[in-house]
Amino acid sequence: MNESALKTPFNSSLETGMRAMIILVTCYPRSLDLQRLVDFDYLVVHSGDVDGPESLHPPLPMRAGELLIRRSIIESGVMLMMSRGFIERVVKDDGIEYLASETAMPFVSSLINSYTKNLQDRAKWVILNFGDASRDSLQSITAKFFDKWTTEFHPLQGSLDN
Amino acid sequence: MDINKIVIRDVSFLGNGRDSASIKFQSGLNVLCGASETGKSFLVEAIDYLLGGGKLRDIPERVGYDRVRIGIEIVNEGSWTFERSVDGGGYTQYEGIIGEEVVAECYGNLKVKHTSGKVDNLSGWMLDKINLLNKRLKKNKSGGTRSLSFRDLARLVIVNEKEIIRHDSPFLSGQVVTKTAEYSALKLLLTGADDSAVVAIEKNETAETGLNAKIELLDQWIQDSEDEVADYGATRREITSQLVKLENAIVSQRDYLGEIQSQLNESMRRRREVVKRREIARDRLDEITDLLERFSLLRAHYAVDINRLMAIEESGSLFVHHAKVTCPLCGAPPEAGHDDGACDGACDGDVASIVQAASAEIEKIKALASDLEATITSLLGESDRLKQLLKGIDISFGSIDQSIRETMAPDLSIMQQQYSEFLEKKNEVHDALNAVKRLDKLKLQKEELLKNEGDDVSEDDGTGAELSKHVLNQLSQTVQNILQAWDFPDAENVYFDEKEKDFVISGKPRGSRGKGLRAITHAAVTLGLLEFCQKYSLPHPGFVVMDSPLLAYYAPEGEEDNLQGSALKHNFYRYLLDNHAENQIIIIENQHPPEEFADKLNLIVFTKNPQEGRFGLFPIETETI
Numbered sequence: 001m002n003e004s005a006l007k008t009p010f011n012s013s014l015e016t017g018m019r020a021m022i023i024l025v026t027c028y029p030r031s032l033d034l035q036r037l038v039d040f041d042y043l044v045v046h047s048g049d050v051d052g053p054e055s056l057h058p059p060l061p062m063r064a065g066e067l068l069i070r071r072s073i074i075e076s077g078v079m080l081m082m083s084r085g086f087i088e089r090v091v092k093d094d095g096i097e098y099l100a101s102e103t104a105m106p107f108v109s110s111l112i113n114s115y116t117k118n119l120q121d122r123a124k125w126v127i128l129n130f131g132d133a134s135r136d137s138l139q140s141i142t143a144k145f146f147d148k149w150t151t152e153f154h155p156l157q158g159s160l161d162n
Numbered sequence: 163m164d165i166n167k168i169v170i171r172d173v174s175f176l177g178n179g180r181d182s183a184s185i186k187f188q189s190g191l192n193v194l195c196g197a198s199e200t201g202k203s204f205l206v207e208a209i210d211y212l213l214g215g216g217k218l219r220d221i222p223e224r225v226g227y228d229r230v231r232i233g234i235e236i237v238n239e240g241s242w243t244f245e246r247s248v249d250g251g252g253y254t255q256y257e258g259i260i261g262e263e264v265v266a267e268c269y270g271n272l273k274v275k276h277t278s279g280k281v282d283n284l285s286g287w288m289l290d291k292i293n294l295l296n297k298r299l300k301k302n303k304s305g306g307t308r309s310l311s312f313r314d315l316a317r318l319v320i321v322n323e324k325e326i327i328r329h330d331s332p333f334l335s336g337q338v339v340t341k342t343a344e345y346s347a348l349k350l351l352l353t354g355a356d357d358s359a360v361v362a363i364e365k366n367e368t369a370e371t372g373l374n375a376k377i378e379l380l381d382q383w384i385q386d387s388e389d390e391v392a393d394y395g396a397t398r399r400e401i402t403s404q405l406v407k408l409e410n411a412i413v414s415q416r417d418y419l420g421e422i423q424s425q426l427n428e429s430m431r432r433r434r435e436v437v438k439r440r441e442i443a444r445d446r447l448d449e450i451t452d453l454l455e456r457f458s459l460l461r462a463h464y465a466v467d468i469n470r471l472m473a474i475e476e477s478g479s480l481f482v483h484h485a486k487v488t489c490p491l492c493g494a495p496p497e498a499g500h501d502d503g504a505c506d507g508a509c510d511g512d513v514a515s516i517v518q519a520a521s522a523e524i525e526k527i528k529a530l531a532s533d534l535e536a537t538i539t540s541l542l543g544e545s546d547r548l549k550q551l552l553k554g555i556d557i558s559f560g561s562i563d564q565s566i567r568e569t570m571a572p573d574l575s576i577m578q579q580q581y582s583e584f585l586e587k588k589n590e591v592h593d594a595l596n597a598v599k600r601l602d603k604l605k606l607q608k609e610e611l612l613k614n615e616g617d618d619v620s621e622d623d624g625t626g627a628e629l630s631k632h633v634l635n636q637l638s639q640t641v642q643n644i645l646q647a648w649d650f651p652d653a654e655n656v657y658f659d660e661k662e663k664d665f666v667i668s669g670k671p672r673g674s675r676g677k678g679l680r681a682i683t684h685a686a687v688t689l690g691l692l693e694f695c696q697k698y699s700l701p702h703p704g705f706v707v708m709d710s711p712l713l714a715y716y717a718p719e720g721e722e723d724n725l726q727g728s729a730l731k732h733n734f735y736r737y738l739l740d741n742h743a744e745n746q747i748i749i750i751e752n753q754h755p756p757e758e759f760a761d762k763l764n765l766i767v768f769t770k771n772p773q774e775g776r777f778g779l780f781p782i783e784t785e786t787i
Contacts, residue, residue, distance in 0.1 A: 008519065009470075009471055009474045009516050009517075009519050009520040009523055010467070010470065010471075012474070012516050014474060014477065014478050014481065014513050014516045014517075015470070015473075015474050018473070018474075018477045056466065057466055057470075058459065058462055058463045058466060080513070082487075083486055083487060084481065084484040084485070084486060084487065085484070085485075085487040086484075103484075107480065107484075110480060111473070111476055111477055111480065112476070113469075113472050113473040113476045113477075114469065115469035115470055115472060115473035116473045116476065116477065119473070
């Protein structure tokens, strides 16, 4: 991750961290591991693709290695939120999971921007529908996403910014 | 050799709206008698007309009858009925005697015009039946011949009331031009030999035979041309006017065609232009639709981005106010600046500058979005204009296309077809006209040849036909026997005067007698010819029709030919009954035959009395509304 990438507001640590915090606040008191956070992050902004509410983000073509990049930028977002005490790390038998802290809920509630509100609605829908999904089934859903995007949006690749 | 005889079975007049009129005849003696003006003589004319005569006299009583039929029996062969329009023309032939039957099955058609050697005409058909087909008659002194026609015989066996009292020879019509042929016909009947050999035995020099050959060839050509013209079925005048009309029609049709063709070409050019314009407009419209689709995606994208940035801006500005806790990665205390440490600043995130960037980005995107809106608006405007334009183009295409497909193209093809039909017809008419012209030319050539020929005229009787004394004496004897059987006064010493071509009875030429005696002697000659032919088994039609042979009984010219009170009338009928039971004799008379013969012959009486018997040939026309 280089410096200029960090300074871009889109998918910056701030933005991905906020999304992770909203997901964790929504599923509180459950804690989620990083992989599940990455999957839910997709579903929250592309809910329309899995028969949910209208997607918040337009469909985007995927670039090679996107998944890996996404995973690391979400991780640094989570770190940023942890540095202000909004997210806590919990160590469990099967690995490290993350949990919203007590200060996270009031912070999220104080945000009045409509996009943020929409994020919270989508997060509720995702938790309700996919909260108990197994790790494998989530993987196969997101995998389908990627396949679809790579074929359908190929011609538009490059014409739209990420 | 058995010679076929012809028996006339009936004569019928048919017409729509009038009762048909029919007269039946039988073999043997038939007497049709009655008052004047009852159609007796007209019937004779009708028989003649039905056997190929030229024209049927127009009498008021026949109005309403448009067809006339004659039933003919060829003894031992069969019966046929021939129907002909009262206005001339050819025959419809039926099998059997159909009388007045309305519906009958047509057996065939026969032409009127005699053509040498052919039986597709009435004359040839009849001649064929009595073994006289393909006989030739000498028709001038130089040896020109023509084929025998049934008409040549008809005038020898059908003797009408004018003919029977003529002063001239009973064998000749009195016309100079046809004299040779008429005498040649007599010779043919009397000897059975025709003049086929005439040309060959002509002893004149080659120049003359050449001339004859020419005339014969011309005759053949004339015949061919006449057939051609007859087949076309129009007069010369009609043909000429048809040709003029057709030529005019062709010229105007050609002009019109050219005009329509150039109109069509112009319309098609316009249609191509319209189609081209429509394609351009449609392409541009497709392009715009495509662009608008992409732009609306872009617009949605801009909106999402602005919202996202505003959310980042909001959350970021709140975020910076929260105190740091211990670094989750390296455990450094919040106050320890460790941007360059192991956690690579992840726990700091440079939130303040992100917020700054977000605000700047929002402004940029807003500017882009507003540009986009302007572009979309102008594209939408262009699209509306194009749609409007296309509507107009579609309408003008529709109207041009429709007028081409539904009006101009079909019109043109109809006109083209008419045009070619006109051309075809014109060729046909042209051929007919050529035939007419050729006919004129041929006739003129023939006339000239004949004129030249006429210059070296005859020294003798002008017929060029000769009959042996022996044959003529035999014929004279036959006539004398008949006259004697009738108790004709002074019927001694009958001989044939070859110069006058008539008989001399007791030193008095037949033609010099009063009309009553001319009539009865004419009858004797006509019968004599029949008897002579039968005696020597020579072809003869086998029937005789005579109008008023007994004129001497009721209309004598004077004392000399008055036979009233004599036994001649009685003997006349007695003789016919005794000697001609096998032949058909049809006598037309004013007076009834003697009472004692009435049941031995077929007597038809026209009473001229509406209350009694048969009124006349035609029924009295009932009162019409």
